[in-house]
Amino acid sequence: MAHTxxxxxxxxxxxxxxxxxxxxxxxxxxxxxxxxxxxxIWRFPYLCQTHGGGAFLIPYVIALxxxxxxxxxxxxxxxxxxxxxSIKVWKAISPYLGGIGLGCLTVSFLISLYYNTILTWVxxxxxxxxxxxxxxxxxxxxxxxxxxxxxCQGSSAMSYFWYRQTLNITADINDSGSVQWRLLICLAACWxxxxxxxxxxxxxxxxxxxxxxxxxxxVLTAFLIRGLTLPGAMDGLTYLFTPNMQILQNPRVWLDAxxxxxxxxxxxxxxxxxxxxxxxxxxxxxxxxxVIALVNSMTSLYASVTVFSVLGFKATNDYGHCLDRNILGxxxxxxxxEESISRDVYPAALTYLNATQPQRxxxxxxxxxxxxxxxxxxxxxxxxxxxxFTEAITHMPGSPGWAVLFFGMLFTLGLSSMFGNMEAIITPxxxxxxxxxxxxxxxxxxxxxxVCFLSAICFTLQSGNYWLEIFDNFVASLNLIVLxxxxxVGVVYVYGxxxxxxxxxxxxxxxxxxYWRASWAVASPLxxxxxxxxxLSLLAQKPPSYRAWNPQYGQFPSRQERPYPDWVLAxxxxxxxxxxxxxxxxxxxxxxxxxxxxxxLRDARPDSDTxxxxxxxxxxxxx
Amino acid sequence: MLWLLFSLxxxxxxxxxxxxxxxxxxxxxxxxxxxxEKAYAWDVNEEYLFKAMVAFSMRxxxxxxxxxxxxxxxxxxxxRVSFWFVVTDSSKNHTLPAAEVQSAIRMNRNRIxxxxxxxxxxxxFLKIPTTLAPPLDPSVPIWIIIFxxxxxxxxxxxxxxxxxxxxxxxxxxxxxxxxxxxxxKCENFTIENGIPCDPLDMKGGRINDAFMTEDERLTPL
Numbered sequence: 091m092a093h094t095x096x097x098x099x100x101x102x103x104x105x106x107x108x109x110x111x112x113x114x115x116x117x118x119x120x121x122x123x124x125x126x127x128x129x130x131i132w133r134f135p136y137l138c139q140t141h142g143g144g145a146f147l148i149p150y151v152i153a154l155x156x157x158x159x160x161x162x163x164x165x166x167x168x169x170x171x172x173x174x175x176s177i178k179v180w181k182a183i184s185p186y187l188g189g190i191g192l193g194c195l196t197v198s199f200l201i202s203l204y205y206n207t208i209l210t211w212v213x214x215x216x217x218x219x220x221x222x223x224x225x226x227x228x229x230x231x232x233x234x235x236x237x238x239x240x241x242c243q244g245s246s247a248m249s250y251f252w253y254r255q256t257l258n259i260t261a262d263i264n265d266s267g268s269v270q271w272r273l274l275i276c277l278a279a280c281w282x283x284x285x286x287x288x289x290x291x292x293x294x295x296x297x298x299x300x301x302x303x304x305x306x307x308x309v310l311t312a313f314l315i316r317g318l319t320l321p322g323a324m325d326g327l328t329y330l331f332t333p334n335m336q337i338l339q340n341p342r343v344w345l346d347a348x349x350x351x352x353x354x355x356x357x358x359x360x361x362x363x364x365x366x367x368x369x370x371x372x373x374x375x376x377x378x379x380x381v382i383a384l385v386n387s388m389t390s391l392y393a394s395v396t397v398f399s400v401l402g403f404k405a406t407n408d409y410g411h412c413l414d415r416n417i418l419g420x421x422x423x424x425x426x427x428e429e430s431i432s433r434d435v436y437p438a439a440l441t442y443l444n445a446t447q448p449q450r451x452x453x454x455x456x457x458x459x460x461x462x463x464x465x466x467x468x469x470x471x472x473x474x475x476x477x478x479f480t481e482a483i484t485h486m487p488g489s490p491g492w493a494v495l496f497f498g499m500l501f502t503l504g505l506s507s508m509f510g511n512m513e514a515i516i517t518p519x520x521x522x523x524x525x526x527x528x529x530x531x532x533x534x535x536x537x538x539x540x541v542c543f544l545s546a547i548c549f550t551l552q553s554g555n556y557w558l559e560i561f562d563n564f565v566a567s568l569n570l571i572v573l574x575x576x577x578x579v580g581v582v583y584v585y586g587x588x589x590x591x592x593x594x595x596x597x598x599x600x601x602x603x604x605y606w607r608a609s610w611a612v613a614s615p616l617x618x619x620x621x622x623x624x625x626l627s628l629l630a631q632k633p634p635s636y637r638a639w640n641p642q643y644g645q646f647p648s649r650q651e652r653p654y655p656d657w658v659l660a661x662x663x664x665x666x667x668x669x670x671x672x673x674x675x676x677x678x679x680x681x682x683x684x685x686x687x688x689x690x691l692r693d694a695r696p697d698s699d700t701x702x703x704x705x706x707x708x709x710x711x712x713x
Numbered sequence: 714m715l716w717l718l719f720s721l722x723x724x725x726x727x728x729x730x731x732x733x734x735x736x737x738x739x740x741x742x743x744x745x746x747x748x749x750e751k752a753y754a755w756d757v758n759e760e761y762l763f764k765a766m767v768a769f770s771m772r773x774x775x776x777x778x779x780x781x782x783x784x785x786x787x788x789x790x791x792x793r794v795s796f797w798f799v800v801t802d803s804s805k806n807h808t809l810p811a812a813e814v815q816s817a818i819r820m821n822r823n824r825i826x827x828x829x830x831x832x833x834x835x836x837x838f839l840k841i842p843t844t845l846a847p848p849l850d851p852s853v854p855i856w857i858i859i860f861x862x863x864x865x866x867x868x869x870x871x872x873x874x875x876x877x878x879x880x881x882x883x884x885x886x887x888x889x890x891x892x893x894x895x896x897x898k899c900e901n902f903t904i905e906n907g908i909p910c911d912p913l914d915m916k917g918g919r920i921n922d923a924f925m926t927e928d929e930r931l932t933p934l
Contacts, residue, residue, distance in 0.1 A: 217856035236842050279860065282867045289874050425791035428745040530882065532875050 108173060109292050111368055116296045118378065120365050121166075123303035123506030125355050125386040128208065128475075131503065134354070135394035136470035137346055139330050142337035149338065149347035150387075157617045158351040159383050160609035161574055163602075164581050164590075165357065166375040169366030171593045175517035176360030179367075183585045185684075189676030190576050191518060194360035196669040197569045198514035201359070202542055204561040205511060206284065207549040208472070209504040210277045212497050214256055215476065217276070219493035226251035227484040245647035252476045253639045260552045261640035261650075263658055267552025274550050281543040283505065288512045288539075289532050291520075292368055295509045302506040307389075309499035310396050316486070317399030326402015329465045330394065345624050348617060349567070354386060358574040361510035364517035374598045376606075397479070404482035405464035412459035416440075419454045475500060512538070556636050560654075560662045564634075568625060569669045575618040576673065582610050634659070729808055730788040730799045736808040738815075739839045741795040747835040755794045759829075760787055763798075766825045770817040771800055777813065779803060815841050 111117040138146045172179045177191030218225050229242035229250060237243070242250035253259050260267045287298040317323055337343055356362070366375065410433070417431045420443060431439045444451050469478050483492045515538055519525075525534050549558055581590055587610060595601040637649035654662070730737060740763075745752045753759070764785040771780040780800065790796040799808045818825070818841055826832050833843045 214856075217859050220859055221855045235844060275860065275864075279864050279867065282864065282871065286867055286871045286874065289871065290878060294874065421793065422741065422795075425793040425795055427792040428743055428794075530878060532878050 109368055110370070111292060112296055114373075116299065117365060117369060118382065119303045120292070120295065120299050120506075120509065121362060121378070121382045122385050123299050124361050124365070124510030125382060125507075126303075126306070126389045126503065127354075127356070127507035128500060128504050129350075129354055130386070130390045131393045131397065131500070132472075132474040133470055134350060134390040135330070135397040136468055136474065137350055138394050139398070139468055141340075141343045141346060142334035143329075144331045144333035145335050145338055146343065146347065149344045150351060153344075153348045153351040153617070154383065154387060156609055156613040157348060158355050158357075159379060160606060160614045161352075161357050161578060162355055162362065162383055163376055163379040163606065164578060164610065165362040166366040166379050167590070167594050167597065168581060169363035170369045170371060170373060170375050171597060173367050173371065175367060175519075175521045176363045176514065177518040178521045179363055180580070183580055185680045186677040187576070187580045187584060187673075188680065189673035190573060190580060191360065192672035192676060193569065193573050193669040194358060194363075195515055195518050196672065197566065197573065198359050198361065198511050199542070200561065200665065200669070201566050202508060202511040202515065203546045204549060204558045205504065206280050206508060206542070207277065207546055207554065207558060209280045209501060209508070210273055210550075211256060211472065211476065212500045212504060213276045213280055214273065215480070216494065216497035216501060219490055219497055222490050224480075224484055224489055224493055225255070226480055227489070241641045244641070246477075246481075248477045248481045249647060252472075256476075257555050258552050259555055259639050261638050261642065262652070263553050263556040263636065263638070264655055265553060269547060269550050270552065273554075274547065277546060277550055278543065281539050281546075284508050284512060285536060285539040287505070288509060288516070288535055291516065291531060291535070292365075292513070295513070299506060299509065302502040302509075305502045306499045309495050310393060312495065313400065313492075314392070314396040316492070317396055317403065320399070320403035320486070322403045322406025323399035324402065325406060325461065326398040326400070326465065327395065329402065329462075330398040341624070345621060348621050349625075351387075352570070352574065352621070353567070354390065355383060356507065356510060358570045358577060359511065360514035360518065364513040365510065367517065372597055376594065376598050376600075376602070397474075400479065400482050401468060402465070404478065404485065405461060405467070407482075407485050408464045409459055409461045412457060412464075416456045416459065419456060420451075423450055423454055556638070559636060560658070561665070564629075564662055565665045568622070568666055571618055571622045571625065572670055575615060575622065578610060578614050578618065582615075587611060634662075729801055729805075730786040730797060732789050732797050734797070734799065734808075736811040736814065737797045737799045738811070738818075738841065739795060739797050741793060741837040741839065742829070742831065743835040743837075744794065744829075744831070747831050755790075760790070760796075762828065763787070766821075766828055767798065767800060767814075767818070770821040770825065771809070771814070773820060774813055774817050777809070777817075811840075819844060 111120075168179050168183070169176075172182050174182065175191070176194045177188065180191040181188040226248050229238035229247045231237070232239050239250070241254060245253075256273075258267070258270055286294075287302075288295050369375075413433050413436055417433070417436055420426070420431060420439065421428065424443065424447075440451070440456075467478070468474070479496065480493070483489050483496060486492050512535075516535055519534065519538070520531070548554065551557075581587075587607060590610075591602050591607065633653050635651050635653045638652050640646065640650045643650040732739070742755065744755065761782070764782045764787065767785045768780045768782045771777045771784075781803075784801045784803070784805065785798060786801060787796050787798050800814050801808055818838055822833070822843065826836055829836055
């Protein structure tokens with residue numbers, strides 16, 4: 091067979107050879123790195139704490155078992171079996187479903203835009219951590235150096251550094267402001283780092299992942315040890331994990347658990363399909379799915395223990411300061427000797443003074459201090475990382491070192507997730523041979539990174555944070571749920587669950603059991619549909635609004651609730667619908683093309699049957 | 714007579730220095746907070762030192778070079794430790810204007826603090842705002858330096874990766890073209906029994922020694 095083909099075949103064969111993982115560990119580490127991201131650090135602990143502590147683990151595990159694991163297994167299986175990126179995989183399953191692949195690509199593109207912007211913020215904080223004292227530990231002085239800047243005085247040094255010195259945020263989403271040059275150069279640096287790591291696809295990603303996936307675990311462990319030795323850590327942990335079973339009656343808890351496991355595993359991005367396509371076909375993808383999902387959930391738990399021991403320390407610290415402020419007020423007002431009222435004696439002293447001289451005490455306007463109030467002040471998302479946690483770090487001895495470690499950890503966590511996002515974009519493009527053969531892969535990845543960088547410049551505007559919230563809350567979430575639902579339905583009902591189980595049996599050596607088949611056929615689609623409907627109903631309940639940082643607001647530093655203007659809503663809806671539009675468009679195009687082909691054949695040979703073979707079978711022959 | 718004069722003087726003094734009095738300032742010290750175990754007790758001698766420091770500060774102001782320690786009056790010393798003070802003029806009948814005292818204290822605040830081993834927060838002059846220390850402002854912010862370093866490293870790494878990729882591709886192309894040339898040669902000459910390449914030497918394949926004629930063995934004439 092070799093000598094019937096000319097020299098051209100050898101050239102093609104060498105170039106068309108699909109890249110492979112160096113070893114299994116690299117592949118597992120890449121998937122774990124992709125799944126474990128910023129959400130494990132700043133979303134899961136918050137959900138755990140607000141939804142009843144230890145009790146939240148019940149809906150979380152149920153969602154993992156019936157939704158997370160089955161979907162994950164499907165993605166790995168189809169990528170590995172068909173050895174292609176997301177677009178070609180879905181075309182192979184059914185040409186009418188090719189739109190799912192394009193939808194995944196668009197969603198991954200939109201997500202990578204704003205995800206890397208978050209990394210830009212992390213990089214900015216990282217660069218500012220190499221100094222003592224940390225720049226966010228104290229307010230800057232005002233112009234005549236008699237006091238602090240008013241905006242900072244009214245809120246806190248951390249909030250001021252985040253909202254003013256980092257984002258320079260406007261009070262209204264209508265007011266776009268100008269591009270912040272500091273964020274712009276950090277954005278360029280972030281995209282340069284991403285480009286450096288994905289420049290030759292998994293060849294370079296596979297090397298980088300050893301560091302970016304393992305470093306966060308080292309830092310988490312260091313923080314855990316440090317956090318558990320700080321005073322007040324146990325208060326934080328007991329507050330976090332004390333189960334409150336009543337809260338399980340609230341459907342919001344179940345919705346949040348389902349969405350959390352879904353986004354946490356990074357499903358429906360196309361990234362896992364891309365990673366799995368570089369595997370040898372005969373690989374136990376079922377075990378891989380279970381291992382990676384379990385590692386992801388364990389990391390979430392590990393991170394919450396760390397985060398809450400540090401937050402417990404912060405709350406105790408704040409509580410102590412609150413008491414001390416009150417004690418100082420009393421001592422100064424009544425000219426009592428220093429240290430005459432200790433924290434333990436304070437309640438008794440206060441009641442005594444209140445009884446004897448109530449007017450003077452009332453004049454002081456002392457704030458009531460309760461530890462629970464401070465423990466309640468948790469936050470999710472960027473608020474946790476950039477405001478709450480940074481404050482906790484400033485109180486730790488050796489704070490610049492801890493700040494460097496913390497932001498370094500966040501950066502590497504986000505970077506390993508970015509690898510998956512970018513592979514979800516690049517692998518389908520390479521498979522579809524969008525560029526001519528002579529264009530090297532470095533040029534393609536460079537072009538993709540450049541396009542992403544230029545598109546993401548809009549997030550460095552002063553109103554960028556508000557736009558990022560829109561992307562995060564609406565564009566990403568709804569699209570991913572729809573795409574995941576179509577994935578499951580496409581594989582189970584269009585491809586055929588029997589055929590799929592045969593494929594899995596061929597790859598892993600064992601046929602999927604009843605649990606898998608029941609989940610794929612019934613549980614997962616049902617759960618996804620419920621989540622989608624619940625999401626839409628929550629959106630419809632009240633018009634979407636955003637919380638603006640407005641120094642002129644009456645109740646500053648609380649954020650002002652404002653409704654989105656119409657043009658913003660229109661843009662948001664357009665961006666949300668764009669990925670999903672591919673699905674009907676591609677299906678329609680395929681339908682028309684097929685009809686045309688049938689008519690052509692009928693015209694050419696009126697006697698013979700129309701082609702009885704389906705595209706599915708034809709494509710299978712090619713593989 | 715002397716007793717009458719003494720009581721008159723003290724009465725006058727008492728009038729001049731009063732909590733909330735005109736041109737009077739309240740001072741609050743937090744010695745235990747600042748020094749912990751090394752805290753000293755506040756006694757009359759410390760008060761004398763304080764008066765001396767205030768007098769010293771006043772002497773720095775034009776037209777007040779003759780301020781004496783006795784011109785500074787302290788009253789209402791509490792256990793907190795807090796007290797009020799005024800600075801009188803040479804006749805000891807009037808207090809000096811608050812603005813002058815304020816500017817004197819502000820100019821010498823650092824020295825007064827150091828004498829008592831305290832700082833702006835632990836030695837408070839209520840109603841006298843502190844001039845906050847300007848922040849350390851290096852000419853080039855630290856973050857730009859670190860940014861420059863990391864960005865240059867990344868650019869260098871990218872360049873190296875691109876160059877090594879190009880070099881690898883060129884080497885692969887050369888190898889491939891060599892292999893292709895070998896194939897061509899093979900295919901032109903010996904494709905017997907499906908074996909593309911002749912194991913014999915190429916040159917040897919062209920001329921088969923076995924068929925060499927007798928004529929060629931003989932040397933030509």
